[in-house]
Amino acid sequence: MRSITKTFPGVTALADVNLAVRAGEIHAVCGENGAGKSTLMKVLSGVHPHGTYTGDIRWKGEEVRFGDVRASEHAGIAIIHQELALVPGMSITENVFLGNEPRRFGAIDWTAARHRVLELMEQVGLREDPDTLVKDIGVGKQQLVEIAKAFAKDVTLLILDEPTAALNEADSRHLLDLLRGFRRRGITSIIISHKLNEIEAIADSITILRDGRTIETLDVGAGGVDEDRIVRGMVGRALGSRFPEHGAEVGEVFFEVRDWTVRHPVSSERLVCKGSSFHVRRGEIVGFAGLMGAGRTELAMSLFGRSYGVWLGGRVFKDGAEIQLRTVAEAIGHGLAYVSEDRKAIGLNLLDDIKTSVVSAKLRKITRRGVLDRVAEHRVAAEYRESLRVKAPSVDEGVTRLSGGNQQKVVLAKWMFTDPDLLILDEPTRGIDVGAKFEIYGIVQRLARQGKGVVVISSELPELIGLCDRIYTVFEGAVTGEVARADADPELLMKQMTTEKKPATP
Known part of the structure; x- marks a missing residue:
């Protein structure tokens, strides 16, 4: 050529x-x-x-x-x-x-x-x-x-x-x-x-x-x-580290899930979440590691307004009080946000432009007496385009014309606009380059420094080890272990990702 x-x-x-x-x-x-x-x-x-x-x-x-x-x-x-x-x-x-x-x-x-x-x-x-x-x-x-x-x-x-x-x-x-x-x-x-x-x-x-x-x-x-x-x-330059320095101060536990159990939407005999329990502290980045099909995405989607499967039981607490997450609207109302692993099928409407996508998850923030404020919509989208460094001629550009990394930034902007307390990121860097990954890692760490909790689901163990404060492992729908960042290595994580959780000794 x-x-x-x-x-x-x-x-x-x-x-x-x-x-x-x-x-x-x-x-x-x-x-x-x-x-x-x-x-x-x-x-x-x-x-x-x-x-x-x-x-x-x-x-x-x-x-x-x-x-x-x-x-x-x-x-x-x-x-x-x-x-x-x-x-x-x-x-x-x-x-x-x-x-x-x-x-x-x-x-x-x-x-x-x-x-x-x-x-x-x-x-x-x-x-x-x-x-x-x-x-x-x-x-x-x-x-x-x-x-x-x-x-x-x-x-x-x-x-x-x-x-x-x-x-x-x-x-x-x-x-x-x-x-x-x-x-x-x-x-x-x-x-x-x-x-x-x-x-x-x-x-x-x-x-x-x-x-x-x-x-x-x-x-x-x-x-x-x-x-x-x-x-x-x-x-065009050397990256001294693949991950920005993470200096967030981790606070108290503010989000907790206990015994979360969900059935497969079609196979009634199959459980995709088996009594899963975990917690997140303010300012903390928590990772979830597991092989494909382990149930990480199913856990995240079922928590986010029961978007997946049939809920059978489990309780969710935020700031010490039990909350209900029966619908996506309730989940957003309680400060949850979920960036899906499939940005094109679930994360974005590919017929929309950037500005419409950014504000779509919480329109009431820019609505005055029932009417959408188009000036505010443009201003908000432009601010996110600049702060997240989305490469596009303007916020009027259709999201389908953006590269994968820039589409991912638009999805992030959409959920950041909802002011979440807990942001769940499912494979946030899949299919994007090393430079865009570094930028998204920086965004995640910036959210943590603001006192928000971040959950990262990733198939790349080096990404979880480099980014997260703690890592949970998942195997066949069950949380099998919890590893602190200082103790995390690929061999230990892989062992817990491929081993069934042993029942507690009486």
Whole structure:
């Protein structure tokens, strides 16, 4: 890709970007949120067709001008987006061949499709019945379905945008091993990821973008490339620490949950929270660690106005008095706020602009005699945009046009606007870059210094250890342990995250 420039109204997403990828290598593209990584890959794959950008793309020595995604797929290029393009209500077979169905005598040949999909599933290490509905398999296996779908189109260049962002450690390792196997077969991969340890482990070359421009390309095989070196290229400076200094004074216990028990919304015999108890002090950052499916999100959502599952029992106390959290409105009224792990499906309305999103959780704060004060709405949103450093031309910008890190900041602003006493953050830095992570850590610590309580749910143990004052571990719906920051290490946390809680000795 030579001198690629791509603009949107009011924003230059790419400015004279160059990218050269060798056949058969794994090439990583790194950069902060908003650096232009995904936009560059959308140009390469025809999502942004020829004519909407300037510059040249040369593929196997020849200039190409892709008018749409089908054209790039015909050339052997396939892109797998961070938000998977699968139909949940269709089977694995139907998804793999959607729009590319094998035909015989003008009709879909399902026998041929089934035989072919079994071959493709074998190639990507997916062991499922091809007739299984996609909604009934985990995110890690859905990622493999997407790769099988790409292989059905005879891919020679596979582009993966944040492929491990939503995966647990085991699924992430499997996917990276799969990419290594593809490399041995001569298949080229371009991977976008914010998990720098994975990039360092798997990439042959790394191209770094910053503010829509190419900064440098690193040859990993030449040596001298580690996480700190990648960070320095991404942010333009060295980060002495991945976490800001935390100097909050922790006060008394002000929020307490006792014996919280919740049933799965569909499986009546399954408990997603089993007598869970925990507490939070003022000015304290409390972490929750657990493997995917352990019940951390279920605990948070069920507390926040019983937004998940069927409540069976448990009590909640705030400042020593028992409170009821039967609805989201009651939870907000008692000073709770919940930033969900899925900012696009739950955290934001993607049809809204920034200013509408920021004030949406507590409109009465800017309502005068039943009428929304538009001037106040704009002023409040502008203040948060400045204080949280949201990169956008104005607060009138649609949230769907923002990068993942900036969308996350808008969700944070929305709940900060409600003046919460307890802020629950579920995977607050998933899919965002190291620079934006540092900024969000700073916001969390600033809230703690104001005397608020913060709960952080994260799949990244180094994040919990670096950020939190105390960490609770969760296994199969039960809180199995509590570890102080000074005693926390990955081995101890992993042991408690994978061990059933022992009953108390009489």
